[in-house]
Amino acid sequence: CGPPLVIQGALYGEVKASKWTKEFQCEGTESSLLGCRNRGPVRNTCSPGKAVGLTCSEPVRLVGGASRCEGLLEVKLGTWRPVNASNWTMKEAALACRELDCGSVVSMGTRNNTSVKLFWEINLNLFKSGSSLRESASSSSKFYSILELVCTDLLVQPTISVSTKGGVTRTIPQGLAGVLLGSSFTIICSIQPQYPGGSFQLFFTSANTTQSYSQPHINHSAHFLFPEAGPNHFGNYSCVYNVHVFFHNFS
Known part of the structure; x- marks a missing residue:
């Protein structure tokens, strides 16, 4: 889910502890949480003040623009790849801007780049039904035009x-x-x-x-x-x- 945006718990503020089926015992060398050793039956693994809450950034970005809210749309599933622009409309573009926390869509365009060999194909029906870009992506090696978006930064509430x-x-x-x-x-x-x-x-x-x-x-x-x-x-x-x-x- 990308790098952490917010961390809470212990020194960072109180987080309500949850009950888990496993107690993870990580040493820091594991590549994922599921790679940690675990033990014990269902139990409350965190005493008050010990629970950690994380907010992660989604592995979706716009690159090559003047701000983080404009540029070529890329998704990361193992590797960063651009998104195929075929069949996209302003409706899907608006959903993408919202997922990026970039407010509303301003414009949508395409760019041809023959040097790109691998793309992400987005299942637009799945995306429109509420799935994220990452959940809707599948690999494709066909040549397509690349999706380019300009979104507004999210307006702060007065x-x-x-x-x-x-x-x-x-x-x-x-x-x-x-x-x-x-x-x-x-x-x-x-x-x-x-x-x-x-x-x-x-x-x-x-x-x-x-x-x-x-x-x-x-x-x-x-x-x-x-x-x-x-x-x-x-x-x-x-x-x-x-x-x-x-x-x-x-x-």
């Missing part, structure tokens, strides 16, 4: 916060905030820098109505000022970030 002037902000669980009646307050939408430009929309939903307010970003944030808090301001607030990149609009 954050929302509230501040008051002349009043007190009280934050309680479930993302609830209290503001004193009559005090001014500001709803702040912000996002990590990813792309230039963009704007924010603040949506306010009460029992009777839904309103929206728009502002361009300034230093990747927008401040929506409400001069005086009243009963009509009680409701739900949410931020939406809009940006135009790769000749497409994304939110």
Whole structure:
């Protein structure tokens, strides 16, 4: 499953221990976990604080582009190989971008390369039914064009916060905030820098109505000022970030 992206457990944070049918005793020289010695019946092998959780990167990548989210699609099953582009549509391309954690598909193309002798043929029906690219791949030696994708990097979700002037902000669980009646307050939408430009929309939903307010970003944030808090301001607030990149609009 590729190199580790996240490791948890022991010094890295608590992970809930599970019950396994085998206790693995690895010395570090084995080529796989199943190559380790094991012993014992069903038992809880990890005491609290000892369990390790791993998040691995999928053996799928885009190479040769300006970022990790554009280039030739390659899959690793023992060795890295490009993917045959035959019969691919934007629907499958969108699924591939999603599997790569690269947001939405922008464009799909092909490239001819006669020096490539071995490809991965993707069973598109299997892929569309929920299997991963790796699970859908089989080897092929026929000459095909190579699949090339441009995806957006995954847009980071904006954050929302509230501040008051002349009043007190009280934050309680479930993302609830209290503001004193009559005090001014500001709803702040912000996002990590990813792309230039963009704007924010603040949506306010009460029992009777839904309103929206728009502002361009300034230093990747927008401040929506409400001069005086009243009963009509009680409701739900949410931020939406809009940006135009790769000749497409994304939110």
